[in-house]
Amino acid sequence: MNLQTTITPTSKEQSPSLPWGRWAIRSVALSYLAFVLIIPLLVILQDGLREGLAEFWRQITLPAAWDALKLTLWTSTVMTVINTIMGTLTAFVLVRFDFPGKTILNGIIDLPLAIPTLVTGVMLVILFGPQEALGSWLKEQFDFSVMFAPPGIILALLFLTFPFVVRSVQPVLMELDLSQERAAATLGASGWTIFHRIILPPLTLPVITGALLSFARAIGEFGSIVIVAGNIPFRSQTAAVYVFGEVESENRLGASAVSIVMVAIAFGLLMFADYLRKRSKTKKEPV
C-alpha cells in the first residue's frame, strides 16, 4: 500500500491550463477534502473538549475507558512485535530464496487486504469459538481461551495487518546491492555477520514504517474484534468497542473523549511514519 507517498517538491513546470481553471480545480478538490475529511475530524475535537480539559481527562480516566485504552495499546503492541519479526522474515524468505509455491505464497500475503475485517472475525469464531472443536479442545486441555480474550484480539490484528510489514520491507530488500554482501563474504564474514551488519541496517527504516502502519491500523480496528472479543468491560473491550458502547448509550462526552485519544494516536503515528519516509528519501537522493 502506497500510504503517504510523500510528494517530492520538484520544480516541475505546471501543465498548460487557464488560471481560472486551475483555481476551480483546486477549490473543488480542497472543498471535497474539507467536507469528507477535515470537518468530521474537527467536529470530534470540538465535541470532546467542549466541557474543558478537566472533564475530558475525567472521561478518559474512567476505569472502563482507561482499561479499554490500555487493552488496545498492549494487544496492538504485542501484535506489532510479532508482525514485525514474522513480516521481515517472510519478506526475506520471499526475496532471497527460491522454493516451489513461492508465487502462490506471495499472493496469499495480500489476501487480508481483500477480506472484510468482519469476515475475518467470523473465520476466527468458527475456528476458536467455545462450541467449536479447536476452541473447546484448547479450553479443556490448557484452559486457554482465544475468544472473548486478548489472544483472539491479537490473532485478529495479526491477520489483518500481516501485509504491511512484508510489503514495506520486500521492495527495499530487493534493491539491496549484492556486491556489498559479496565483499563481506570475501573478507570472511559468516552468514550471520552478513545478515546483521550488511542486510539489516538499510532495512531498519522500512521495518519501522511497516510496524508503525500495523500499529496505527490496529488501534482503531472494530469489525473483527467486536466478533472475536465481544464487549466485556475490563476483559476484552477495546477502545473502539468502548466508543461504540458509549455512542449506543448516548454518553456523548465519553465517546468523544476516547475518540479524540484514538484519533490523536493515529495522527501522531502517521505523521511520524511520514517524517521517517521523508528523511530516508533525502538521505537517498542528496539534493
Next chain:
Amino acid sequence: MSITSSSRTTLTKVQSPLLAWLDNNKGKWTGWILITLVVLYIAFLILTPIIALTFGAFENGFGAILSSLNKPEIFVAFWNTLWISLLVVIIHTIFGTLVAWVFVRHRFPGRDLINGLVDMPFAVSPVVAGYMLLLLFGRNGLLAPVIEALGIQVAFALPGMVLATMFVTMPFMIRELIPVLEAFDTRQEKAAATLGANSWQTFWRVTFPALRWGMIYGITLTFARALGEFGAVLVIGGGVQGRTETATLFIYRALDERQYIGAYSAALALGLFSLILVLGSDWLRRRKH
C-alpha cells in the same frame, strides 16, 4: 499498494553470498528452516481461517446455504452494500483524481499537512468515523438545522452510510494516483498543447490513458474496502433490518441471533466477492505488463 508487483521481478534465482553460505555445509538447513517457518506461519494465520469459514458454511450442505440466504431482507442487505459501494467508487474516482492532480501539480500553503491528513481514514477507527458523522448530522448534530431545512435524513439513513463509506475509503484512489501522476512526463502534455489540443483534449487523450491502470487499481481497492465496511455504517446507519442493513450488518445480526449457517454463508459470499474483485484486477494488471 503494490499487490504482488514485487514478486514478478524476483523469480529469477538470486545469486547472494548469503544463499551460497546457506547452500554449503552448516548453513544448509537454516534456509529450509526459515522457509518452513514462514510457510507454517502463513498457513496457520491466513489459510486455516479461510478454510474454516468455507467448511463452516458448507456444514449442512449447499442446500442449507441457499435456503438460509434466500430471504428478502438478505437481498436488501446485499443490494445496499452493492449500490453504496458503487456510488462511493464513482465519487472517489472523480474527486480522488482531482485531489491527486492538485497535490501533484499545484503548490499551495498547507499542502503537506493536508496530504498527511488524507491517510487519516486508514488509521481512524471506523466507529469513530461513523460517530463523527453522527455528531454532524444526528438529532442534536451541528448540521441538524440545515439537514432539517432541506428535508433530508442523513443519520440512520442511507445518505449517512454513503458518507461514512466515503470517509473510510478516502485514501485509496488518491494514493494510487499520486505516484503515477508524479512519474508522468508533462512534456507529453506540452507536446499535445503545442499541436493545438485544448486542456480537456490533453487530459482525455494524453494524461488519462497514463492514469488508467492506477485508476483501475484504486477503484478495486476502494470497492473492496467499501464492500467490507462495518463499524462506520453500523454507527451512522443503525442497521435497521430491511432498510439500513448492509451485508456486513446482516452477518453481525445473524451471528447475534445464532443463525450460524446464514452468517457463515453470507460472510463466505462477501469474502469471495471481494477476493475475486482484488485478484481479478491483479490478474488484469499482470497480464497487461
